Structure formats: C-alpha cells, structure tokens
Amino acid sequence: xxxxxxxxxxxxxxxxxxxxxxxxxxxxxxxxxxxxxxxxxxxxxxxxxxxxxxxxxxxxxxxxxxxxxxxxxxxxxxxxxxxxxxxxxxxxxxxxxxxxxxxxxxxxxxxxxxxxxxx
Numbered sequence: 001x002x003x004x005x006x007x008x009x010x011x012x013x014x015x016x017x018x019x020x021x022x023x024x025x026x027x028x029x030x031x032x033x034x035x036x037x038x039x040x041x042x043x044x045x046x047x048x049x050x051x052x053x054x055x056x057x058x059x060x061x062x063x064x065x066x067x068x069x070x071x072x073x074x075x076x077x078x079x080x081x082x083x084x085x086x087x088x089x090x091x092x093x094x095x096x097x098x099x100x101x102x103x104x105x106x107x108x109x110x111x112x113x114x115x116x117x118x119x
Contacts, residue, residue: 056103060096067093 067089073081 057100060093060100063089063093063096 067086070081070086070089074083074086
C-alpha cells in the first residue's frame with residue numbers, strides 16, 4: 001500500500017512539473033509573438049450600472065406587457081393562448097416586479113445609510 005502511495009505521489013509531482021514547464025513555454029511564446037498576458041483579466045466590455053439597471057427595468061416592463069396581453073387574449077377566448085400560459089406569464093411578471101421592488105428598497109436603504117455617515 002505504501003509503494004502505491006509513493007508512486008502516486010511521484011506521478012503527481014511529475015504532472016506538476018510538466019504543468020509548470022507548459023506555463024513557462026506559454027509565456028515564452030507570448031513574448032516571442034508579442035501576445036497579451038492571458039493570466040490577467042481583460043476588460044473587453046464594461047457596462048455601467050445605469051445601463052444594467054435600465055435593461056433590468058425594461059425586462060420587467062416587457063414581462064408585464066406580455067402578461068397583460070396574454071390575460072386579455074385568454075379573456076377574449078383566443079385559442080392560441082391557454083390559461084396556463086397566461087398564468088405562468090403573470091407569475092413571471094409578478095416575481096420580476098417583486099424582485100425589482102426589493103432591489104429598489106436595498107438601494108434606498110444603502111443611500112440612507114451613506115447619507116447618515118459623518119463626514
């Protein structure tokens with residue numbers, strides 16, 4: 001049993017050395033071809049908070065409009081829309097709106113806390 005453990009440990013060390021060698025080879029190739037270092041994160045696309053918030057609110061609005069139109073279609077007897085589809089759309093819109101209200105409450109709470117801080 002001890003021999004298997006020792007051989008397994010030796011094999012793991014061998015793999016570690018190979019991996020370290022591969023990393024060094026990669027760095028050398030990056031330097032040769034003047035490639036950017038891939039170990040550091042690249043800021044490819046930066047979205048600011050206002051755009052993310054706007055998209056989230058537009059999504060909630062879209063869900064509410066879809067829910068409303070599906071409910072109207074069911075009330076008018078449209079065979080393309082089932083009651084189950086309308087109910088699911090309504091629940092999605094409700095959950096999205098509730099989550100939006102919770103986010104708003106947290107933002108207001110954080111704002112009040114920041115404003116209460118002494119200078």
